[in-house]
Structure formats: C-alpha cells, structure tokens
Amino acid sequence: MESHLKNHLMQQLIAEISLCRKCSLWKTRKNPVPGEGDINALVVFIGEAPGRWEDIEGKPFVGSAGDILNRILRKIGLSRGDIYITNLVKCRPPGNRDPHPSEIESCSSYLDRQLNIIKPKIILTLGRHSTSYMFSKVGLTFRSISEVQGKIYEAKLWGSKIHLVASYHPAAALYNMQLEKEIEASMKLVRDSINRVRES
Ligand code: URA
Numbered sequence: 001m002e003s004h005l006k007n008h009l010m011q012q013l014i015a016e017i018s019l020c021r022k023c024s025l026w027k028t029r030k031n032p033v034p035g036e037g038d039i040n041a042l043v044v045f046i047g048e049a050p051g052r053w054e055d056i057e058g059k060p061f062v063g064s065a066g067d068i069l070n071r072i073l074r075k076i077g078l079s080r081g082d083i084y085i086t087n088l089v090k091c092r093p094p095g096n097r098d099p100h101p102s103e104i105e106s107c108s109s110y111l112d113r114q115l116n117i118i119k120p121k122i123i124l125t126l127g128r129h130s131t132s133y134m135f136s137k138v139g140l141t142f143r144s145i146s147e148v149q150g151k152i153y154e155a156k157l158w159g160s161k162i163h164l165v166a167s168y169h170p171a172a173a174l175y176n177m178q179l180e181k182e183i184e185a186s187m188k189l190v191r192d193s194i195n196r197v198r199e200s
C-alpha cells in the first residue's frame with residue numbers, strides 16, 4: 001500500500017478511536033492511546049492497555065514499563081523509531097486492572113485494522129493478553145505465556161506469512177531481573193528476524 005494512503009487510513013482510525021464509546025472505558029480515560037511509531041515498520045509491538053502515564057500523555061509505553069522496554073531496545077540495537085507500538089485495548093482500565101474480555105472484544109477491531117494498514121512481517125506480543133489474542137487469531141494454541149514466550153512462530157495473518165514472537169510483559173520485569181533477560185532474548189529474535197528481512 002502506498003505510504004500516504006497508509007497514513008491517511010491510520011489518521012482516520014486514530015480519529016475514530018478518539019471518539020470511541022464502544023466500551024465503558026471511555027468514561028474514565030483521560031486520553032485514548034491509539035499507538036505510535038513508523039507505519040512502514042517491519043515489526044509491530046502489541047502491549048496490553050495504557051497505564052497511568054500513557055493515559056495522561058496519550059502515548060504508549062511512556063511510564064516505567066516503557067523505560068524497561070526502551071532500555072532493552074537500546075541494548076540490542078533497536079530504537080522506538082524502528083517499530084510501531086500499540087496496545088490490545090486503547091483506553092486505560094481504572095487502577096490498571098486487567099482488561100475485561102468484553103472490553104477486549106469491543107476494542108480489538110482497532111488493532112486488527114492497524115495491523116491491516118501496517119502489514120508487518122513480524123509481530124511481538126507483550127504479555128499474556130495480547131499473546132492470547134494474536135495466537136487465537138492465527139490459529140495457534142495458547143495455554144500460558146511461559147510456554148510460548150521466547151520462540152518464533154510462523155503463521156499466516158490474512159493470507160500473508162508473518163513471524164509471531166511472544167514476550168513477558170516489561171512491567172513484569174520491574175522487580176524481576178530474570179524476566180528482563182527473557183524479554184531481551186525474545187526481542188533479540190525479533191531483531192534478528194528484522195535483519196533477515198532487510199537483507200533479503
Ligand atoms: N503497559 C502496556 O501494556 N501498555 C502501555 O502502553 C503501557 C504499559
């Protein structure tokens with residue numbers, strides 16, 4: 001798809017999200033957090049839902065989970081400019097509770113449309129909610145994040161071949177160095193996959 005058409009479709013989607021009242025999270029959000037980054041990126045990162053700082057700024061991963069994410073990206077030679085980053089649910093669940101299944105169901109069509117516009121070759125899911133959602137979308141079995149994280153899965157998304165990698169959520173690494181190592185390993189798989197696509 002042509003870059004300016006992609007841009008137009010994404011702007012339209014962001015405008016829709018800013019007016020959205022499909023689930024009750026609109027009532028307590030300060031700002032919706034549609035996502036940000038390079039819409040021509042080879043890779044899309046998918047988190048769970050905005051937290052406190054994301055809600056205040058309207059941008060994904062700008063709080064402490066974002067700091068961890070940025071630190072790992074830098075360590076492995078990637079930057080936020082190399083990726084598009086968004087969440088499964090676009091408005092903050094009060095008190096950072098887990099999103100309800102009905103909220104995921106209401107909101108996920110926006111993620112689907114973003115993926116359809118960007119058409120990434122690689123998708124990295126952060127945490128069990130977005131992993132479970134994407135695994136079921138491509139017909140893979142998901143039982144637990146610990147079972148599937150740190151591996152590359154080949155899958156088909158709307159007829160195109162993609163690589164799917166799951167990771168623990170960076171917020172889970174706040175108090176656990178070992179998990180940060182595991183997240184780094186998953187992100188290295190993504191980096192190597194990006195480099196292979198760029199070289200091919
Ligand atoms: N956690 C998420 O899943 N997404 C964000 O944008 C921030 C924290």
Ligand code: SF4
Pocket residue numbers: 017020021022023024025026032089090091103106107
């Ligand atoms: Fe709409 Fe999603 Fe926000 Fe719910 S979370 S109001 S579905 S944008």
